[in-house]
């Protein structure tokens with residue numbers, strides 16, 4: 348869960364308690380440089396950097412971004428370079444190092460398995476990011492938000508230290524030129540190269556058709572699937588268009604958006620169900636349908652160990668306990684064009700007033716889309732950047748309406764938001780639709796719970812749930 352919601356602390360706790368702990372791989376370069384500018388108070392980042400196999404490279408990130416004692420609150424963060432088709436060496440190094448750090452810390456002190464999650468839509472940093480995660484021994488790579496055909500082949504090539512040629516998706520490209528990002532790891536990493544195990548690859552999908560296509564046409568072996576329902580947190584797959592339906596009608600999910608689990612089970616690869624499955628009963632149902640297990644997001648995202656700022660977590664949890672929390676699928680706000688689940692909270696980007704008050708700016712650029720500029724060149728644009736810039740790059744006004752800067756918003760949610768001239772970026776908060784787990788992991792009115800409480804609840808025998816919950820609610824409150 349990005350950005351840095353499932354960070355190394357949460358994944359470490361989950362992995363050391365017998366489950367697959369997954370860190371978010373989104374925007375880790377910015378996460379690293381900002382944590383270093385906050386002074387790395389617990390020393391974890393510097394500890395991980397000291398284990399990076401190429402010390403000079405790790406040292407360069409420290410030299411450029413570490414601020415002993417931390418920057419002052421009103422000072423702006425210095426930025427990592429923006430990603431481009433040809434990545435600058437300084438960014439490439441940061442990506443490798445940052446992904447190494449996150450996975451290293453998630454794996455530290457136990458032998459449980461750790462995965463990392465990337466978004467297909469964020470194409471430019473993915474290949475060096477994956478290499479960094481593999482250097483730290485990541486066991487599973489999970490990719491969604493798009494159709495990740497190329498990723499299994501990338502994992503194969505990197506595990507042999509071979510050159511990767513990554514075909515980029517480029518808009519406004521009527522002549523179908525191909526734009527390739529080439530990455531030869533041996534250009535950057537010299538000396539004795541460590542052996543790299545090929546991680547398992549799980550494609551995050553929402554349809555059985557896509558699962559079959561991935562198995563047939565992906566660039567390498569697909570080890571399994573996460574089958575995500577549209578009630579899940581974060582981005583969701585768009586609803587399928589119904590033939591003959593009114594094109595102006597608001598988008599809506601229906602029966603056709605539910606994958607056929609029998610078809611997926613028949614493929615014969617392990618799969619996990621995601622979205623509104625956080626209960627022992629749902630876990631049992633998932634297994635009965637042939638799934639290996641479930642992937643749970645929301646219940647962990649608001650647990651003590653996640654990266655979301657404590658004050659935001661507690662506000663959300665109190666609203667949920669009071670019955671006032673509003674989660675909605677926003678079909679328009681994400682620059683990716685995918686639906687995005689938002690929690691409606693004052694002072695966050697979901698609130699119209701806060702949105703209107705924010706001056707548009709694009710300085711992180713993860714969600715910029717590439718567009719063709721001649722045979723070998725591409726441009727970069729984001730519908731949430733200042734409108735005039737987007738229009739000058741051939742974008743349409745219609746595309747810009749209501750678009751939110753998720754890059755800055757999501758970093759603010761985990762306490763890494765930018766401040767410019769005394770103005771701080773507002774956060775944006777996402778969750779899934781299903782909060783039924785909450786009374787099972789908290790006591791009375793208390794809203795504090797840990798990832799272990801979630802695991803303990805999910806792994807209870809089905810019949811045991813009711814009894815131990817009533818005992819839990821009798822226990823004294825720990826305010």
Ligand SMILES: Cc1cc2nc3c(=O)[nH]c(=O)nc-3n(C[C@H](O)[C@H](O)[C@H](O)COP(=O)(O)O)c2cc1C
Pocket residue numbers: 348349350352371373464465466490491492551575578579580581582621622623624625642643644645646648777778779780781
């Ligand atoms: C705060 C939050 C952030 C998320 N971010 C991502 C993400 O970056 N990439 C992704 O593939 N899924 C993301 N998800 C989806 C989860 O990985 C998971 O599939 C989903 O939350 C499961 O449904 P549940 O929330 O009902 O448990 C996110 C979910 C939440 C709650």
